[in-house]
Amino acid sequence: MTRTRKPGISRRSTLALMGAGAVSFAAPWAARAQAKTIKIGMPTILSGRVAQLGTSSRNAVMLEVEKVNAAGGLAGRQIEMVIRDSKGQPQEAARIARELVNTDGCEMLLDGEASSGSFAVHEVARDLGVLCIHTCSEASSLTADPKQHIPNAFRCVRQGIHDSIVGAGYAAGIAKAKGLKKWATCSPDYAYGRDTTGEFVLYLKKFAPDVEIISESWPKLFQPDYTEVVTKILQAKPQALYSCLWGGDLTSYIDQANIYAMFNQMEVFAVNMADYTALTVVKNLPKGIHSGDRYIKTFPPTPENAAWGDAYKAKYNEYPTNWSWQNATAVMFLTEAVKKANSTDGKKVAEALTGLTIKCPFGADGTVTMRADDHTLVGYAIGWGTTIPQEPYVPDVKAGDWKTIFELEAEWKKSKGYT
């Protein structure tokens, strides 16, 4: 049986015409909406054990976005943040990042993922060619390894290698002064823990060649009980301990080590201690733990930094975190890059970001730079000090020297075959 078409306009054609009409009417509205707001997508971790850091990232971004919007937006376009929870799962982060661009119409990505997720988002940015600023991942290879490099991705985050150079220099000074030759390490068993600890030990031995690592512990990430690790370290009887445990893992570890009086038996260097997430949560904070600064409002000791910390606290009723200042800085960079490019076009903004120096409350000299050759943040305030159990928690922070960081980082890159 064959079908014959009736003469005249068919129902299908009528529907198609109506659809086309609707689209032609709606198109200018859509275009105007497009011109009016600029959507920025942000996959971050809003649930699970790292939720506090993800939330603090979102808070910091919104704090800065409100300022930008109040001042007229990016090149006249109001920013609309589209923030989604990746639950800390890399595959989810990648899926969300893709959806934010393809479905939600986001023109840029702020990647609020930890190291595991950021590499997944990086691949999405590579694939879609969208401008992406990583705001949380400290794994050095993300920007140091040329294989990872893409022109549209930047990293506005402190780096493990920078922390290790400064931390090892600080620790070596104390090691020499106090004769601390036997060291132990205890760090989480994943990329960040392994890399950062390895880099710290590398430079510690470079600055203090007498140092010997007599015990290593690699508890798994989010391990609830560290008793076996604590007792293992006590058995080894080191004179000093390095750890890059962080967040709830670090506080658990401190609580459990405290009751073994571990802090009286050795010098402890915990790079991630000086962040309000840990400082305010540990109830019996031991005095004299050495730590790198993460975020404290007294370092850098400038009115701009203190004012930013206070503004955050006034809005969210808690102090910001290390992830907060990094995310805030990313919005500051975007704002200045759009001004410089006089455009919100991702490609032009990326060109403007490359090598851009901006004024920033978190800069060692009041400025930070998005280094041109590897698209990573440099010049941020970085230092180490010792804790006290109440505010300001780390009263004297010894600032790291960026000249030394640059020299040793260049050597390190060469040794890794990156340059």
Added chain:
Amino acid sequence: MDLDALASCLSSPACLVTQTTSGLIIGMLLFLVAVGLTLIFGVLKVVNFSHGAFYMFGAYFAMTAYQLTGSFALAILSGAVGTALLGLIFERAFMSRVYGRDVLMQLLVCYAFVLIFDDVVRMIWGPEFRSMGMPAAFQVPPLFIAGGVVPPYYLLLIGVALVAAAVLGLGLARSRIGKVIRAAAHNPGMVSALGINTGLIYGGVFALGGMLAGLAGALAAPVRSLTPGMGFSVLIESFIVTVIGGMGSILGALIGALLIGLIRSFGSLGFPLFTEGLMYLFMVIVLVSRPTGLFGKEVA
């Protein structure tokens, strides 16, 4: 692998004391969670996958009570009693409706509640991790026994867990209610025919299981960070303990927990990169050689 470190520890009294105590602490906390799990399975024939949530609630209840009252005893009591009540409500309202259903159905209901309970904790206490802090009475230097380090708080923890194990074991073996519970586990139809309210027994057993997990959470609260989802990893380890000991066996849970504690403690010295693996390997060996676990009975 660092067999030298292990050998050196085994020949040192100080190391033996420290590592054995460490193993006992890990083991006794696990026992408290696992024994509730095994008890519920033994009597109700339900694999309570949401059991870790009671451990989590116990810790949060204890922290809140401690913050409100400053009393550590009240904190522990709140953790235990609060989770017992929660267990009773949960069993009566939801679990009692899936008894006798497909295991998959039971698991799905339990897993749904794992997520729901995590969200409830997040809504009430917030998503960030919290710390209860060590009560002042235990902020004292550790004891040195034969040169080994033993924190006084851990002695309390071991003591409480041992008392709980003894009371539970004797209660089930000797008391009238213990006999009824055992009878209900063996033949619920007959117990019901004798005019005993099996619903009440089931609710009571679930509450008791919840209470033991809550007690573990409360005891762990001063030394572990509290966070939504904290019950999950404990649940997995408790399952391992339960499976090793034999599902439904209280003695099995005790022995399994102690073995896992000691494996972790001494394994961290001799096999520092394989401590977790060692635990699973042990479970596999036990299951291959004895599929019902060390003290489990064949189900006819």
